[in-house]
């Protein structure tokens with residue numbers, strides 16, 4: 001199978017390409033990635049002999065058409081992905097996430113190619129901290145930030161192209177991922193690299209916001225499962241029952257990194273900060289038999305810390321740029 005992976009030089013896409021190189025050795029993979037600040041071609045050096053790489057944007061209609069024309073399936077990860085950046089400058093989110101998805105959909109429609117669209121639980125907005133409810137596939141879309149609104153827009157385009165044009169597509173909405181190769185602007189890598197540099201972790205507000213954590217390999221195994229066994233036209237929520245508030249995550253990191261439990265700063269909150277995300281992934285589990293392998297977040301975080309400890313050369317330059325951005329935003 002010839003698979004076009006968009007965004008394959010970013011966090012989740014890199015892990016997807018590296019993992020499927022061994023779990024699906026018969027796939028011929030081409031990565032399309034714009035190499036924004038979040039993309040790193042060197043991530044794929046270990047599979048460079050087997051994976052073709054094209055530098056370019058999913059918003060480039062001619063380029064997208066020529067690549068989709070030659071593929072059997074598209075797995076669409078490419079996006080601007082950071083909420084804080086979307087509050088600072090929304091335009092790249094509109095261009096990459098909405099227009100880019102539109103370009104892919106038109107190419108997929110023309111060439112009748114299978115597509116899997118990667119999305120986020122953030123499209124559903126947020127839940128109250130004390131609400132027993134979790135998101136399901138029928139929760140109404142109610143995004144809060146320019147990032148989540150751009151992802152919800154893309155999801156709606158995919159659904160419309162399925163219904164109106166009969167394209168063979170599936171969608172998945174996953175909760176917060178952690179693991180190797182995640183950009184240091186994101187919560188867990190920011191705190192891990194802070195501690196490695198002797199800087200205190202930074203918790204927004206009171207640190208009481210809840211996220212539903214999943215290891216990136218579990219997310220990617222679910223994506224492969226949906227690509228191969230999902231019902232065309234369907235949406236699947238992906239989650240690993242990993243709800244923790246941000247204070248709990250920082251407490252675990254501090255313990256694993258031999259720092260005192262109160263060694264963190266509370267900083268200015270994110271505007272419009274979603275309170276809580278929580279995923280009910282029973283549809284995916286019942287239909288496909290998928291279940292997460294990383295049941296123990298402590299072990300997953302220890303592995304992730306170890307990766308950042310061993311790969312300072314990978315994150316050092318990005319860390320300086322990212323902290324300059326946070327200093328400007330006062331967070």
Ligand code: NAD
Pocket residue numbers: 006007008009010011012013032033034035036037038039040056057058059076077078079080081082095096100118119120121151173174175176177178182183
């Ligand atoms: P990331 O920011 O680490 O990587 C994004 C990649 O896309 C980068 O390599 C970047 O260069 C590339 N890219 C950006 N704009 C592009 C464009 N116009 N054309 C081609 N390539 C472009 O993001 P990530 O965390 O790996 O997220 C990947 C996908 O998963 C996104 O669609 C995101 O919405 C979704 N998602 C992420 C999470 C999470 O916790 N990180 C959770 C659920 C869903």
Ligand code: TDX
Pocket residue numbers: 081082083084119120121122175176177185186187188190202203204207209210211246270
């Ligand atoms: O320094 C920080 N301190 C802090 O308390 C940072 C960077 C974040 N936070 C908080 C904000 C959130 O409550 O931690 C939580 C996680 O923050 P992010 O890593 O920025 O993730 P989030 O905004 O939840 O979005 C993530 O999950 C859904 C990904 O970035 C998205 O791409 C994905 O769609």
